[in-house]
Amino acid sequence: MILITGASGSIGRHLVHHLRGEEITAFVRDPAVGDELGCPYVVGDFDDPESVATAMTGVDRVFLNAGGAQPVTGEQPMVRQQRVVIDAAIEAGVEHIVKVSVWHAREGAKLAEGAHWVIEEHLKASGLAWSILQPSGFMQNFRTGAAVFTENGDILGAYGDSRVSYVDCSDIAACAAALLTVSPRAGETFVLTGPEALTHTEIAAKLSAVAGREIGYVDLPAQAFAARLASNGLPARFAQDVAALFAEVAEGRLAPTTDAVADLTGRPPRTFDDFLRENAETIRESWSGSAARVSL
Incomplete structure (x- = not known):
């Protein structure tokens, strides 16, 4: 089963569409959003680790994409939240996580670029199989x-x-769908x-x-x-x-432009x-x- 976080976002909605026919579950905070998506869903919140752990039941692949840079001092909430998902995936025996990051994520960078680098490093050290998407x-x-x-x-x-x-976010979703189903390509980072x-x-x-x-x-x-x-x-x-x-x-x-979308999906972006x-x-x-x- 594939757990889709960020399912109501610009990428997640496309991913739900691309994964029609697969066994999927969307992780949502609002049941009304889950009903709108038209796929199985569980209700929870990244700030509620117990709900995240419950959502991992029977899951073997996770699409990790939620949160963002916010006008706060100190560590971005997204870092804590996505670490919760990764740690819950470890405990649940998840096989593979596909994470959406940002292009030029790096240590010490500002806002999302720095936050995503911290999360990437946590994922790489987790022992889980991983693939990282870094879109423009x-x-x-x-x-x-x-x-x-x-x-x-x-x-x-x-x-x-x-x-x-x-x-296009639809192309990001198509790449994620390929990594979650057809070609896992574990241990690789793709600039989209x-x-x-x-x-x-x-x-x-x-x-x-x-x-x-x-x-x-x-x-x-x-x-x-x-x-x-x-x-x-x-x-x-x-x-x-x-x-x-x-x-x-x-x-x-x-x-710069890359060939990653074509490489993963078999068609041009x-x-x-x-x-x-x-x-x-x-x-x-x-x-x-x-x-x-x-x-x-």
């Missing part, structure tokens, strides 16, 4: 509002003219990207064509970007860390145009107005 930025950020926007609905960032090889790298000016133009209104890209220096985020309510230290990560992206660290076609209606609804939106 999500195309879905431009559908869900996880990108950053101005009060006029333009994309806001500190990327300069750098390119980002955004990947789309087939092309785009500037945010190019992305804004593509979004404009779908949304039916002009969407621009507003670029700020890193410090001005941090101040803008802080003025919208983010804690100053967190805003500084986010801006620092954006500045690193501006140096081109998310521009979706392009940004593919993503826009498949999500056109939602994108038109999300981008039709100019309400203030700042979300991280």
Whole structure:
């Protein structure tokens, strides 16, 4: 049996679809979400280790993906929460964990990059078979509002003219499904990207064509970007860390593309145009107005 954590998220929902016909269980906090997913589920919470342990009953493979960088000092809650899942998997005799991490996860890095590195190391030391997915930025950020926007609905960032090889969450899920069923590839880390790298000016133009209104890209220096985020309510230290990560992206660290999606799934990754076609209606609804939106 495969236990899917983060089942209600942008990757998890796609993974439930990709694993139709397999024996799966979704781990959810809200029964209504489980009902909506249309698959077997258990209710629990990462902050309740007993519920995590109960969810592991009869499980031999786990998809680990939940939590995120939050504006707090000290260790990110995600580190504690995912350690709970890994430790419960050890106790339950789970055979294999497929973990979603982030590209450039490394020791001492800020926010999610540092947190995921700590979790990766805990998983590697666990004695469990593991596979790690390190995706580039999500195309879905431009559908869900996880990108950053101005009060006029333009994309806001500190990327300069750098390119980002955004990947479709459906492709991340397809890679996870392959690792959980067909080809475990234990002990390997896969960097997942789309087939092309785009500037945010190019992305804004593509979004404009779908949304039916002009969407621009507003670029700020890193410090001005941090101040803008802080003025919208983010804690100053967190805003500084986010801006620092954006500045690193501006140096081109998310521009390369890889063949990992094709390697794992047997087909090329979706392009940004593919993503826009498949999500056109939602994108038109999300981008039709100019309400203030700042979300991280």
